[in-house]
Amino acid sequence: MRRWGSSTSDALENIYTLPNALTVSRILACPVLGWSIIEGNFVLATSLLAYAGISDWVDGFIARRYNMRSVLGTILDPAADKALMTTLTITLAMKGMLPIPLAIIILGRDVLLSLSAFFIRYKSLPPPKTLNRYWDFGIPSAEVRPTEISKINTALQLLLMACTTISPLLTLDVVLPLQIFQWIVGGTTIWSGLGYVFSRDAVRYIARK
Template sequence: MARIALAPVLGYLIVEQYFHVSLGLFALAGATDLLDGYIARNWANQKSVLGSALDPLADKILISVLYISLTYAHLIPAPLTALVISRDVALIAAVFYVRYKTVPPPITLSKFFNPCYATAQLKPTLISKVNTAIQLVLVAASLASPVFHYTDSVFLQALWVITALTTTASGYSYYHYGKKTVEVLNNTK
């Protein structure tokens, strides 16, 4: 979960315009995510319920911090950041709602927030996976733009539009397919 720890550091470095260092740390965060996923997929004894719960949360935290920081640094437009974060907040709210509906009574805070007591699993849609990849490509391209002097590039502007479209499509896919994207693991309620 190095991404959770790196998120505020990256945010600070971006706001202070240390783009060379932030680009390197972002690459490190990506490498640790890939390694973490590889280990979890290939060694069953290394996969944990807590890790499964924290992995998507780490992604949301990292994406949110990066988009806000890059917007502050004038490298990503504010409306795009608002769209990305709004979609993530809506997804988190939906997960909390599903969690509330699937935890058997009596619902206590310790039971509700216990990641070892899984009641439902959100299955990402294909467009959501594509969207995450595009959002990360935009972050990398935005971090690299002041380093390689292409901040006013048409390439970046095209990535903004593509990111907005995939973010909207991803949010719509969860709304449209709703229950098909949620697998209830313990239907006792």
């Protein structure tokens, strides 16, 4: 849903939707998830991961079914995934359950993409480029479109983190399968980062009406 500002010609969006609220709830759950892993409470950590997965599917379904999509949603949803991924990467590495080199690759890619997003927001924001307008996400200026390899990489990363988090609760020896999985995720992470650099469809600038 869009509305028009009274003093500018910017198209404004209704950002207070249920899908966005569910996405924000996943972001707010990340500190608790990180704490549970550091404390070795993998039952709680697994429960929070299950909530993250279910809420991610539910907010996507509601957004499509009831036409509650928004440009902010295209920013919040991957941001929630990255917040979850960052939390899992750091805490699992701190617990010695994830190799440090892999953690550096995952976090380094995300930092570079985040810096690029700040630049794209500034570049695409219609004038006047004020600080208040920059942080007003009701004024859409650019839409991030994940590449296919990025979607695959995100799914593989989350699956790896979920398997690693659940592994202490299993009675099976999964060390070797996890090591193979880690090499695969390292490769897709590098590939997806290069994909954003060379893809022309990763960012769509929204024309000002």
